[in-house]
Amino acid sequence: MITxxxxxxISAVALLLVVSALTFFLMDLLPDPGRGILGVSAxxxxxxxxxxxxxxxxxxxxxxxxxLWAALRGDLxxxxxxxxxxxxxxxxxxxxxxxxxxxxxxVCALFGIALGLFAAxxxxxxxxxxxxxxxxxxAIPGLWVGILLVALFAVRLDWxxxxxxxxLAESPVDWARSLVLPVAxxxxxxxxxxxxxxxxAVATVLERDYVRTLRSRGLPLRRVLLVHxxxxxTPPALTVVGLQFIGLLGGALVIEQIFALxxxxxxxxxxxxxxxxxxxxxxxxxxxxxxxxxxLVVDLATGVLDPKVGMR
Amino acid sequence: MNxxxxxxxxPPTAAEAPAQSPDRAKPAAESVPAAAPRRHGPAGxxxxxxxAVAAAAxxxxxxxxxxxxxLLTEHGPNKAALDAVLxxxxxxxxxxGDGSGRDVLSRLLYGSRTSLFAGAIAxxxxxxxxxxxxxxxGYVGGWWDALSxxxxxxxxxxxxxxxxLALVAVRGPGLVGSMxxxxxxxxxxxxxxxxGEVKRVRGEPYVDAARVAGLSDxxxxxxxxxxxxxxxxxxxxxxxFGLALIIESGIAFLGLGExxxxxxxxxxxxxxxxxxxxxMLSVWPGAAITLTVLAVTLLGAGLRDAFExxxxxxxxxxxxxxxxxxxxxxxxxxxxxxxxxxxLEVAYPAPGGEAAVVDAVSLRVDxxxxxxxxxESGCGKTQxxxxxxxxxxxxxxxxxxxxxxxxxxxxxxxERDVNALRxxxxxxxxxxxxxxxxxxxxxxxxxxxxxxxxxxLSRDAARRRALELLDRVGIADPARVFAAYPHQxxxxxAQRVLIAGAVAAEPDLLIADEPTTALDVTVQAEILDLLxxxxxxxxxxxxxxxxxxxxxxxxxxxVAVMYxxxxxxxxxxxxxxxxxxxxxxxxxxxxxxxxxxxxxxxxTIPDRVPSVHDRPSGCRFxxxxxYAAPGCAVHPEPTTHRDGAVRCVRVENEVIVWNR
Numbered sequence: 001m002i003t004x005x006x007x008x009x010i011s012a013v014a015l016l017l018v019v020s021a022l023t024f025f026l027m028d029l030l031p032d033p034g035r036g037i038l039g040v041s042a043x044x045x046x047x048x049x050x051x052x053x054x055x056x057x058x059x060x061x062x063x064x065x066x067x068l069w070a071a072l073r074g075d076l077x078x079x080x081x082x083x084x085x086x087x088x089x090x091x092x093x094x095x096x097x098x099x100x101x102x103x104x105x106x107v108c109a110l111f112g113i114a115l116g117l118f119a120a121x122x123x124x125x126x127x128x129x130x131x132x133x134x135x136x137x138x139a140i141p142g143l144w145v146g147i148l149l150v151a152l153f154a155v156r157l158d159w160x161x162x163x164x165x166x167x168l169a170e171s172p173v174d175w176a177r178s179l180v181l182p183v184a185x186x187x188x189x190x191x192x193x194x195x196x197x198x199x200x201a202v203a204t205v206l207e208r209d210y211v212r213t214l215r216s217r218g219l220p221l222r223r224v225l226l227v228h229x230x231x232x233x234t235p236p237a238l239t240v241v242g243l244q245f246i247g248l249l250g251g252a253l254v255i256e257q258i259f260a261l262x263x264x265x266x267x268x269x270x271x272x273x274x275x276x277x278x279x280x281x282x283x284x285x286x287x288x289x290x291x292x293x294x295x296l297v298v299d300l301a302t303g304v305l306d307p308k309v310g311m312r
Numbered sequence: 313m314n315x316x317x318x319x320x321x322x323p324p325t326a327a328e329a330p331a332q333s334p335d336r337a338k339p340a341a342e343s344v345p346a347a348a349p350r351r352h353g354p355a356g357x358x359x360x361x362x363x364a365v366a367a368a369a370x371x372x373x374x375x376x377x378x379x380x381x382x383l384l385t386e387h388g389p390n391k392a393a394l395d396a397v398l399x400x401x402x403x404x405x406x407x408x409g410d411g412s413g414r415d416v417l418s419r420l421l422y423g424s425r426t427s428l429f430a431g432a433i434a435x436x437x438x439x440x441x442x443x444x445x446x447x448x449x450g451y452v453g454g455w456w457d458a459l460s461x462x463x464x465x466x467x468x469x470x471x472x473x474x475x476x477l478a479l480v481a482v483r484g485p486g487l488v489g490s491m492x493x494x495x496x497x498x499x500x501x502x503x504x505x506x507x508g509e510v511k512r513v514r515g516e517p518y519v520d521a522a523r524v525a526g527l528s529d530x531x532x533x534x535x536x537x538x539x540x541x542x543x544x545x546x547x548x549x550x551x552x553f554g555l556a557l558i559i560e561s562g563i564a565f566l567g568l569g570e571x572x573x574x575x576x577x578x579x580x581x582x583x584x585x586x587x588x589x590x591x592m593l594s595v596w597p598g599a600a601i602t603l604t605v606l607a608v609t610l611l612g613a614g615l616r617d618a619f620e621x622x623x624x625x626x627x628x629x630x631x632x633x634x635x636x637x638x639x640x641x642x643x644x645x646x647x648x649x650x651x652x653x654x655x656l657e658v659a660y661p662a663p664g665g666e667a668a669v670v671d672a673v674s675l676r677v678d679x680x681x682x683x684x685x686x687x688e689s690g691c692g693k694t695q696x697x698x699x700x701x702x703x704x705x706x707x708x709x710x711x712x713x714x715x716x717x718x719x720x721x722x723x724x725x726x727e728r729d730v731n732a733l734r735x736x737x738x739x740x741x742x743x744x745x746x747x748x749x750x751x752x753x754x755x756x757x758x759x760x761x762x763x764x765x766x767x768x769l770s771r772d773a774a775r776r777r778a779l780e781l782l783d784r785v786g787i788a789d790p791a792r793v794f795a796a797y798p799h800q801x802x803x804x805x806a807q808r809v810l811i812a813g814a815v816a817a818e819p820d821l822l823i824a825d826e827p828t829t830a831l832d833v834t835v836q837a838e839i840l841d842l843l844x845x846x847x848x849x850x851x852x853x854x855x856x857x858x859x860x861x862x863x864x865x866x867x868x869x870x871v872a873v874m875y876x877x878x879x880x881x882x883x884x885x886x887x888x889x890x891x892x893x894x895x896x897x898x899x900x901x902x903x904x905x906x907x908x909x910x911x912x913x914x915x916t917i918p919d920r921v922p923s924v925h926d927r928p929s930g931c932r933f934x935x936x937x938x939y940a941a942p943g944c945a946v947h948p949e950p951t952t953h954r955d956g957a958v959r960c961v962r963v964e965n966e967v968i969v970w971n972r
Contacts, residue, residue, distance in 0.1 A: 011465075015466060018466060019470065019475075023475075023478050026478070026479065027478075123706075135606065135609055135610070136602075136606065138551075138554065138605065138609065139554065139601075139602045139603075139605035139606040139609060140598075140601075140602045140605075141558050141561055141562070141577075141580070141598065141601045141602065141605075143561070143562065143565050143577070143580050143584070144580060144594060144597070144598030144601065144602070146584075147580060147583055147584045147587055147594040147598070148594065148598070150584075150587055151587050151591040151594070155587060155588055155591070156591075162587075206706075207705070207706070208747065209742055209743075209744060209747040209748045210747065210748050210749055210750045210751075212698075212703050212742070212748075213740065213742050213748040213749075213810065213813075214750065214758070215703055215731075215734065216701055216703055216734055216735060216738075216739075216740035216742075216814075217734065217735035217740075217761075217762035217813060217814075217816075218731055218732065218733070218734040218735025218736050218762055218765065218766055218817075219735070219761060219762055219765060220731060220765075221727070221731070223765075228750050228752075228753070231750075231752050231753075232750065232751070232752050249473070249474060250472055250473025250474060250476075251473070253473060253474075253477065253562070253566065254562050254565060254566065257565070257566055258584055268474065268477055269477070269566050269567075269568070272477050272478070272480055272568060273567065273568065280477075280478050281478075283474065283478075284474055284475065284478050287474045288470070288474075291470070305752065306752070307751065307752060307754075307797040307799070308751070308797070308799055
């Protein structure tokens with residue numbers, strides 16, 4: 001188990017290093033960052049002085065190492081466009097994105113796993129519906145679903161706020177109300193996707209020889225399902241939920257835009273369109289950190305559940 | 313915008329059953345009826361699939377509107393007119409105008425160009441990178457495999473959309489650039505898929521054979537391996553295409569696309585801005601994206617099915633209660649017999665009807681008697697055994713017949729009543745020891761669980777009993793095995809554990825499905841000794857399913873020979889070995905090589921057991937029978953013969969002494 005964990009940790013750190021280096025060097029290919037900040041009318045002289053000011057006249061490798069060293073201490077630099085501390089901006093935006101993605105993941109996982117389990121065991125109409133919904137959920141773009149939900153529940157019925165975000169600490173009720181539509185948007189495809197995957201995982205376990213053998217011992221079907229099938233189908237289901245969460249980080253960009261949620265997505269989009277390199281780098285780094293942690297948690301849980309990994 | 317949804321709708325057939333290659337013989341498992349004989353080529357099958365044809369039609373329509381956009385509308389996609397701002401549908405603007413006064417229809421038509429272009433680029437790049445690298449990694453292996461797998465895992469762990477956005481920040485808005493990057497990112501799952509498939513078929517005999525025959529590696533890849541991977545590639549490609557469409561619309565929606573390019577995503581952006589003014593604006597682009605992605609996905613699934621020739625999953629596989637002709641109340645038919653199977657038929661749903669894998673099977677087992685059930689693979693032995701336990705695989709059903717156990721018809725009992733008998737009065741020893749223990753639980757708990765349920769033992773008492781049982785089946789260190797996980801013990805040990813589990817409650821009937829097949833010869837002999845002594849101690853009756861006549865000679869009192877779903881001969885072991893009555897029994901015996909001892913496996917009789925779908929209408933063995941005569945065109949009924957019965961007209965008419 002120790003070696004298993006160590007290997008996972010090493011590969012996680014390697015991933016972080018590679019991705020941060022890649023984004024840094026790619027950003028360096030940006031033709032003239034000063035142009036984006038100073039505008040088209042800037043003279044060559046002004047551009048050159050801006051480059052010096054941003055430290056871009058130094059070679060890229062020492063700049064990366066400096067940035068990395070600072071990042072390790074929690075300093076992600078200052079935005080080129082707003083002059084704000086990048087770590088601070090991310091710190092205020094991340095809770096919004098995490099509220100959205102975590103809530104959506106929990107909702108999707110709860111309903112998706114229950115539905116998938118039901119579909120695998122009962123088959124028939126539920127099973128086919130799950131499959132159809134999974135295909136349809138993939139095809140319907142989340143942004144359209146979001147717009148439709150806003151049009152119906154916010155504009156037509158006026159039940160829920162169309163846009164905006166209220167922090168949890170301020171008012172839990174308003175926080176929940178501001179999340180209902182965004183989470184529902186994600187859940188439309190998310191539940192079906194998780195249900196389909198869970199159904200496949202459970203169906204695979206159900207066909208295993210040991211399930212039949214356990215039943216041949218006279219164990220009631222319910223017990224075999226709840227104890228043995230569930231236990232063996234949990235690791236793949238967990239992996240799916242983890243992947244779903246990672247996918248949501250990308251999906252959140254669009255969702256946040258539709259519902260005007262001031263999250264990481266809106267920060268990233270603003271920074272992207274203004275070529276605000278330090279902010280983009282910061283957002284990428286934080287996203288990869290989140291992804292890596294989620295993967296680690298899933299790996300750890302799978303390792304605990306799988307006796308072959310060797311935890312005694 | 314969710315990369316991982318692609319996995320979510322991965323086709324169930326590919327996920328649940330390994331893709332069937334025509335060159336690949338089905339594994340010997342008897343559990344699933346063979347597929348229907350193929351009748352149409354891929355094109356024919358495709359055209360017979362209404363959903364796939366409809367999907368192709370929709371996609372063609374989208375392509376056509378994209379190509380002919382200039383002919384279908386006079387408005388330019390970016391031409392704004394003040395009087396068209398949020399205009400209602402009219403003669404000049406059939407779908408109205410958007411928030412900037414641009415013609416909605418025109419943008420919709422031109423937008424399909426963008427979407428298809430985006431999908432084509434991303435899919436092309438993903439395949440161009442993923443397929444060759446995956447082929448190489450799976451086929452060559454070695455350092456290349458290790459390196460490319462590492463890189464692929466790296467890509468898979470990336471939050472794809474965030475990376476994409478970062479690149480847009482660098483490169484500026486560009487459809488081609490962002491879709492190329494998306495293609496690179498989605499090459500990783502393609503790589504993994506291809507690599508996995510290649511690795512799977514790499515060790516198949518026909519690939520080795522091709523190599524021995526001197527085919528060069530590229531030709532082997534082209535001829536044999538690409539055939540296998542094309543089906544999963546088609547599915548994956550359709551998913552990537554759909555994903556690219558959705559991502560493209562997402563990028564355009566966020567305002568990060570090319571401003572002068574009409575895009576469904578940009579239309580949705582406009583619609584979301586004007587959601588208070590005109591809710592209809594979102595419907596056209598939203599529906600266009602949904603329909604196109606749906607069409608591509610379903611087309612991929614249709615192509616997959618057409619190439620795979622897989623039977624559609626049966627419409628209703630939900631296990632129904634056993635039905636059949638009204639049964640007379642269970643009366644004790646035969647007091648001496650422990651188990652009487654009478655006219656048992658087991659069927660599975662199959663394309664174009666049903667497949668009866670077990671047909672009119674009748675058997676009898678007395679207390680303390682061991683009945684051997686023999687025959688080649690695919691004859692229905694295992695299905696018969698599982699039917700007695702009422703544990704048929706999904707879809708399998710007892711269509712008719714009775715299974716009288718100790719005076720009660722198992723086929724007619726409720727699931728609850730059958731379950732009360734399982735384990736308690738009927739024990740089951742499965743075939744493959746390693747796959748029949750739950751890998752997630754310790755061996756001890758798997759033994760204790762039923763003991764507590766059946767005998768109501770306390771935890772301690774059940775534990776003591778389980779240790780006794782492990783000792784009884786010849787395990788030297790019961791405490792260690794008790795605490796071990798299944799992967800920590802050997803196959804022979806696992807089989808002993810399974811036997812211990814089967815006899816834990818001292819059942820009256822033991823059903824052993826090839827209990828020794830997976831074991832080496834010395835362990836085999838020990839297991840048979842064990843079964844023999846268990847019979848002696850408890851007087852249990854036993855059905856021993858096997859294709860090993862050596863085992864039959866060793867332990868069975870009587871034998872039932874199965875062929876193509878029916879019993880062709882029943883006899884005492886002594887009679888069967890001395891004077892087999894059915895030509896099939898004789899052929900089985902003759903196939904034992906002289907001098908190799910009785911314990912060798914059955915070599916094959918020329919040709920194979922006919923599949924469920926092309927059984928001859930007459931005697932099912934006739935095509936392979938050395939003694940076939942014109943009379944064999946009529947399906948024979950079993951007739952009494954010595955102490956048993958035989959299903960052969962030649963035996964009825966003229967008693968032949970089959971020469972061995």
